[in-house]
Amino acid sequence: MSNSVSIPRPPDVVTILWERNPLKPQSSRRIVEASVIGSAEPCKLSTGRCYRKAVNCLLDNGFVRVTNTHYDVFGVAVFVRLF
Numbered sequence: 001m002s003n004s005v006s007i008p009r010p011p012d013v014v015t016i017l018w019e020r021n022p023l024k025p026q027s028s029r030r031i032v033e034a035s036v037i038g039s040a041e042p043c044k045l046s047t048g049r050c051y052r053k054a055v056n057c058l059l060d061n062g063f064v065r066v067t068n069t070h071y072d073v074f075g076v077a078v079f080v081r082l083f
Helices: 051-060
Strands: 012-019 030-037 064-071 074-081
Touching (some): 012 051, 051 064, 051 074
Antiparallel strands (some): 012 030, 012 074
């Protein structure tokens, strides 16, 4: 009798701090900083990149947005991908 037990893989977690140009309230949000625990592949989360494109990539690749908070022209979002 084979009793194979495996340890589950921990989730991937991404936190993104974004900002918007305060002089142009309708301007697109840009990534200020992103931190990754695990992997964000295949998504690119570089400083200065468009926040919306990063979000779409994360959501299209199995991540779920667990929080999204904004403070005027800044915001923080957290995404988790479970396996």
